[in-house]
Amino acid sequence: MVRIFYALLMSLLITGQAHAYSYAAAGKEPLIDAREAIYKAVNAGDFEAAKLAANEISEELAYLTTDYDSGLSDAFEKALASQDTATIAAAINRVFIAEITRRLQSGSENLNDYQTAKVLVVKSKRFFDAMAGELPGKRRQAADESLRQALEAIGNPGVFGVGKREADPAAYNAAVEDVLKALAN
Template identity: 30%
Template sequence: MRTILKGALLLVAIFLALTPASASAYSYGDANTEDVAETFKLVVSALGKSPADWKAAEAAQKEMRDVFVSHFGEGVAATLDANMQARDADAVIANYKAMLVMNLNRRFSNAIQSVHDYTQAKLLLAKARATYETLAPYAESKLSKADLDGLSADFDAALTAIGNPGLFGVGKKEPDEKALQDAVNQVYGAMKPLFPFTADPAAAGKAGGADVQTAEPDTIDGTEKHAAMARETKTNPAITVGVIAGIVVIGGGAVFWARRKGWF
């Protein structure tokens, strides 16, 4: 009997050791911190004032300029600088929208590359969706409601396509890379033509500045290289606490039952 009890307690110990990893795998991406989209909102807000607050717009851009260079190239950042210096609000906002499309490409490409890493792929799709939702209001005059509803459904399809690691293997579903590519390209293919990037002549000599729109692919296959995103693990605390609490209750019940049987 003692051997059985030791085996049961060992099983509980193994479950406790595995819980953090399994609960972490079943995690939720944070869609509220897409920095490129948040900077766009700050710039639009500053330039929408009467008179336009160019100082605030330039400050927001300056804070993110190194990030823009890293993700989209010096040419893009130089064009935005030139638009700001020319005090051309329409050009600034139009090119920021185009940069958000570039950000969709970046997030989608990295999601495809991370398709076998559920936590990372889900976070990347969450950030892509935050980018899309920032652009969507500007697409309402160009796409029908049915089209926009379809794009929202494509995001849901992309989320389904990355599979699910399950909890302790229960409910596990393998990812489908082709389905993921199909879904993200529906979104990207619809948005890219709506928001073209217009390079400023002064930035034409900068790398990528003159031809950035044609350099952006028409479809995303996950082979394009982008600056890697700092890894973030967003674990749902309710799931983690719930799993640990469940194991503790089961383990405690086993010990109580063993005591009543007089095994120790």
């Protein structure tokens, strides 16, 4: 009987560990991949290649434009047409801010599902990290701290209930507002 109990306990622990780390799977992010390709092409002076890389994310841009930032697609196209590196960088950051907004708002809608909310916040942090070097220090720090607060506000299911913390929707929404404020300034 004791052996069965230990075998069951070990299988739960092993399964729990695998599930607990699933949010960290790298996965493909077309917007991040396109950003890298666009920057590489722009730095080489190959603006046709930059436009081709941008075409790879046309569906994502259309979606973000429709639901999160009207005018985003037009601004992105104009930036590429300008062939100005700073303008292109600003347009890419605008795309990333729309994507961060999308993920954080979806996190708010999924606070009752810890794993989903955590994945959304962690992935929004991944987008932030990609653009963070281009932000002034205080804005970068404010956004980074607010993302940490959002992650904290989603709660924690604990292990077998030990360490369980319920999600705090008010704290989450305040943290999201602070992230977006820091990114928009």
